[in-house]
Amino acid sequence: MFDFIRRHTKLIMGVLFLLIIPSFVLFGLEGYTRFNDGGTKVATVDGKPITQTEWDNAHRMEVDRLRATNPSLDLSLLDSPALKRASLERLVQERVLAAAAADEHLMATDARLAADLERDPAIAALRRADGSLDMERYRQLLAAQGLTPEGFEANVRRDLSSRQVLAGVLDSGFASQAQADVAMNAFLERREVRIVPFTPAGYAAKVNPTEAELQAYYQTHVARYQAPESATVEYIVLDLDSVKKAVSVSEQDLRTYYDQNAATFGAPEQRRASHILITAPKDAPAAEREKAKSTATALLAQLRQAPGTFADVARKWSQDDASAASGGDLGLFQRNKGIDPAIAQAAFGLAKAGDLSDLVESDFGYHIVQLTQIQPAAVPPFEQMRAKLEDQLRTQQAQAKFSELAEEFRNGVYEQSDSLKPVADKLKLPIQTADNVTRTPAPGASGALANPKFLGALFAADAIDKKRNTEAIDLGGNQLASGRVVSHSAAHARPFAEVQSEVRTAFVNQRAAELARQDGQARLKAWSDQPASATSLPAAVVLSRDEAQGQPEALVEAVLRADPAKLPSFVGVDLGAGGYALVRVDKVLPRADQTPEQQAQSRTRYDQLWGVAEARSYYDLLKARYKAEILVPAVAAPTAQSGTPAAAASR
Numbered sequence: 001m002f003d004f005i006r007r008h009t010k011l012i013m014g015v016l017f018l019l020i021i022p023s024f025v026l027f028g029l030e031g032y033t034r035f036n037d038g039g040t041k042v043a044t045v046d047g048k049p050i051t052q053t054e055w056d057n058a059h060r061m062e063v064d065r066l067r068a069t070n071p072s073l074d075l076s077l078l079d080s081p082a083l084k085r086a087s088l089e090r091l092v093q094e095r096v097l098a099a100a101a102a103d104e105h106l107m108a109t110d111a112r113l114a115a116d117l118e119r120d121p122a123i124a125a126l127r128r129a130d131g132s133l134d135m136e137r138y139r140q141l142l143a144a145q146g147l148t149p150e151g152f153e154a155n156v157r158r159d160l161s162s163r164q165v166l167a168g169v170l171d172s173g174f175a176s177q178a179q180a181d182v183a184m185n186a187f188l189e190r191r192e193v194r195i196v197p198f199t200p201a202g203y204a205a206k207v208n209p210t211e212a213e214l215q216a217y218y219q220t221h222v223a224r225y226q227a228p229e230s231a232t233v234e235y236i237v238l239d240l241d242s243v244k245k246a247v248s249v250s251e252q253d254l255r256t257y258y259d260q261n262a263a264t265f266g267a268p269e270q271r272r273a274s275h276i277l278i279t280a281p282k283d284a285p286a287a288e289r290e291k292a293k294s295t296a297t298a299l300l301a302q303l304r305q306a307p308g309t310f311a312d313v314a315r316k317w318s319q320d321d322a323s324a325a326s327g328g329d330l331g332l333f334q335r336n337k338g339i340d341p342a343i344a345q346a347a348f349g350l351a352k353a354g355d356l357s358d359l360v361e362s363d364f365g366y367h368i369v370q371l372t373q374i375q376p377a378a379v380p381p382f383e384q385m386r387a388k389l390e391d392q393l394r395t396q397q398a399q400a401k402f403s404e405l406a407e408e409f410r411n412g413v414y415e416q417s418d419s420l421k422p423v424a425d426k427l428k429l430p431i432q433t434a435d436n437v438t439r440t441p442a443p444g445a446s447g448a449l450a451n452p453k454f455l456g457a458l459f460a461a462d463a464i465d466k467k468r469n470t471e472a473i474d475l476g477g478n479q480l481a482s483g484r485v486v487s488h489s490a491a492h493a494r495p496f497a498e499v500q501s502e503v504r505t506a507f508v509n510q511r512a513a514e515l516a517r518q519d520g521q522a523r524l525k526a527w528s529d530q531p532a533s534a535t536s537l538p539a540a541v542v543l544s545r546d547e548a549q550g551q552p553e554a555l556v557e558a559v560l561r562a563d564p565a566k567l568p569s570f571v572g573v574d575l576g577a578g579g580y581a582l583v584r585v586d587k588v589l590p591r592a593d594q595t596p597e598q599q600a601q602s603r604t605r606y607d608q609l610w611g612v613a614e615a616r617s618y619y620d621l622l623k624a625r626y627k628a629e630i631l632v633p634a635v636a637a638p639t640a641q642s643g644t645p646a647a648a649a650s651r
Contacts, residue, residue, distance in 0.1 A: 043088060045095035046626040050088075059087035064452065085634055092628050096619070097162035099626050108160035113153060116160055136403075141476060169618045170611045180606045188591035190544040191559050194537040195551070198520040198580040200512035207511045209504065217507045218496050224506075225499045229491040230436045233458055235483035236420050236429045237448055237475075238409045243398040246428065254389050258382050265380055269335070272373035273347040274310060274328035277320040280365035296359055296366035303356055303368060310356075310370045319365070332375060340364075347371055402478055410472040413482040417468040420484055433486075448473075448481040458483050513577050520580030524572040527582070531568070534584060542589060555581050564588045 043050040062083075108116075117123050122141060126134045135149075142152050175183075209217075218225065258265075276299060280292035299317055303310055311327030318324040333339040335348050346357040350371040357369040382389075405427060412423035424431050434449060436442075439459050441450045448454045457463065457470035463485050472480045496503070527534040541549050548556050555573045562571050562585045573581045594602065622628075 042632050043092050043628070043630045045092055045628045046099045048095070050091055050095065055084075055088050055091060058091045059084050062087045062090070088630060088632070092623075092630060093619070094162065096622050096626050096628050097165045098158065100165045100622050101161040104165065106161045106164040108157045108164075112160055113157050116156060117153075137478075140474060140478075143474060165622070166615045166618065169615045170608075172611060172614065175606055175610045177603070180603050183606065184602055185591055188544055188546060189560060190542050190547070190589040190591065191562075191585055192540050192542050192587040192589060193559055194540050194584045194586065195555070196520075196523070196537065196582040196584075198516040198523075198582065200509060200516050200577070200579045203512040203515040203519070203579075204508050206515060207508045209507050209511070214500065214503050214507055215496060218499070218503045221503075221506070222493050225494045225502065227489075227492050227494050228438050229459070229489065230438050231458065231464070231488045232433070232435050232486045233437050233483050234420060234431050234433045234486055235448055235454075235458075235481055236424050236431055237479060237481045238402075238405060238427060238429060239477075239479040240395070240398050240402060242427075242429060243402050243405060244394050247394045247397045247401065249390060249393045249397070253393060254386065255382065257393050258385060258389055265385055267378045269377040270332045270375040271335075271347045271371060272332050272375070273330050273343065274314060274370050274372055275320070275323065275330060275343060275360075276310075276314045276318040276328055276368045277364060278317070278366045279319045282363050293359070293366050296368060300356070300359055300368050303370075307354055307356060307370065328370075329372070332373070343367060343369055399478070406472070406480055409480050409482070413469040413472055420469060420482065423482070448475060448479075448483070451475050451481070454481050454483065458485060464488050509577060513579050516579035517574055520572060520582050524570055524582055527584075528570050531570075534570070537584060540586060544591070547592075552578065552581075555583065559583055559585055 040052040041049040042052050042055050123133075123138065126137045126141065128134055139149060142149055147155075276296070278292045278296040278299075280289040284292075295317075299313060303313060311329075314328030315324055318328050320328070323329060330339060330343070333344065333347075335344055339347075340362055342360050342362040346360045346367070346369040350357060350369075353371055353373055355371050357367075357371075360367040360369055409423060409427060412426065413420065416422045420431055423429070437449060437455070437458065439455055441452065441455065451473070454470070454473045454475065457473055460470070462468055463470055463483075467485055469484050470482050472482050475481055543549055543551060543556050543559055545556060545560065552573075552575055554575060558571050558573045562569050567588065568584055568586045571583045571585060573583065575581055
């Protein structure tokens with residue numbers, strides 16, 4: 001239930017979510033826009049202009065972000081008026097929140113900045129085994145996006161400060177139980193219905209288009225049958241693997257490396273011990289602590305006389321509930337892992353199994369520790385580790401060599417820009433070729449051809465017109481690539497003869513959907529005029545927003561919006577390319593029972609939605625306070641007739 005509510009939040013809030021403040025992205029747009037010295041003014045915030053140049057750059061960065069997260073995304077969607085407008089609104093939002101943060105003196109601390117960066121998977125992946133950040137790879141990651149660590153961290157810090165403006169409002173949403181019940185009862189109401197589908201497949205046989213009709217359809221929809229811009233390219237890649245191939249290590253180097261790192265290869269030494277605890281917290285009165293110490297001292301003296309009775313004494317006297325029943329056994333542990341440091345120090349300070357420690361003081365009280373087992377460190381022999389050692393050592397040397405070769409790579413593809421061969425020969429890199437390369441990564445593409453930045457460089461004007469090498473593109477992960485266009489084909493309409501079968505299928509589907517809709521609308525009128533004529537209906541089903549029974553969302557919403565005072569009633573639903581559905585709504589049923597856990601989850605989510613609504617209102621107040629105004633008119637999205645392929649695609 002809760003999962004459904006989360007998935008369908010927009011249905012709960014309706015128009016609110018259409019207007020809600022977009023989520024922050026890690027790389028705030030404000031941080032990327034530096035060109036505010038000129039250009040046409042497109043918006044103002046707090047008396048300061050936002051220029052066309054800033055807007056263009058903000059949108060470009062947003063497109064790059066979306067392409068990086070979803071390489072298969074349609075470029076036409078990325079360049080749509082709606083997305084451009086969203087980029088501008090996001091830029092205005094950032095300016096408003098930044099102004100509010102400045103006035104409220106909100107700042108992100110170093111600790112807050114570090115914690116936020118830790119949550120970024122791309123940065124977390126740069127951590128070494130010891131937990132430290134690989135700064136070189138960190139700089140490379142940011143450089144690939146045109147950023148420095150200082151600039152990037154300033155952007156994130158500014159973004160965190162802005163987030164604080166709305167954070168308190170978002171987290172303070174609260175609605176009464178009565179409000180939540182009324183809203184959720186209405187939202188999760190169920191209705192008993194009978195559905196009569198009018199599917200296009202049942203009408204397709206009635207559609208027999210002439211060639212003239214197909215030609216006309218093709219001319220009207222020629223944009224759908226475009227062959228995309230493409231190119232035949234050649235490219236080279238410098239990566240760590242290619243550098244490793246040229247690295248060789250001697251037997252002596254391997255043995256020296258093994259000797260220096262042997263302790264890290266195998267399992268560390270572990271010890272097993274038992275303890276007796278007499279509790280005496282650090283903040284306990286001095287008299288209580290002294291009494292506990294005296295008790296522990298007496299027990300230690302007793303055990304030194306009879307070490308074999310340790311387990312029995314532990315069961316009787318130890319105040320550690322977790323271990324007392326097992327004679328104080330603590331299991332196996334490492335020196336610096338899995339046990340209280342005071343106990344570990346005592347156990348690892350004993351010579352052999354059976355030895356007793358002196359009195360050990362910890363934050364919990366006084367301990368007596370007996371060593372029961374020593375499990376020595378296990379170091380694999382050299383021959384067993386040889387292959388792994390060689391790979392590790394070659395990788396280390398390759399990483400050191402990579403920076404030097406990367407500089408040669410960058411200089412080579414630039415200085416000899418009419419061919420990749422000189423660089424390829426010098427660095428012993430294979431020249432790879434690919435046909436039908438487009439501006440967006442092809443499905444299943446990998447390596448350089450899956451990188452939007454590399455493809456963007458290949459299709460730059462200079463690369464296409466002059467057939468010059470691209471600059472060295474950082475692909476991330478110690479990879480550089482440069483490419484060259486061998487031949488280029490501009491986008492063009494595919495001829496009718498080539499796409500005739502596709503055109504016919506689209507035409508038939510559209511016309512069949514129209515026939516289904518017409519038939520369904522006629523039946524709706526007849527049944528609405530004479531309800532008794534609606535006979536031989538399918539079996540009843542129960543629909544709700546969380547139990548859609550596989551029905552389209554549009555149908556479910558139409559059913560639930562039917563006037564409950566006029567049941568039974570008939571509802572017609574245009575399903576676009578899916579045809580038409582005629583539904584008789586028979587009964588209104590209450591929402592399904594929820595478990596206490598589901599009720600609690602629903603209530604929590606509803607409170608969150610109230611917080612979102614409050615944040616929306618507060619943001620509107622801030623926009624008014626800082627006189628935020630967008631000066632360019634919104635571009636109306638083109639509308640499509642229901643039942644057409646275009647309408648279906650919009651769904």
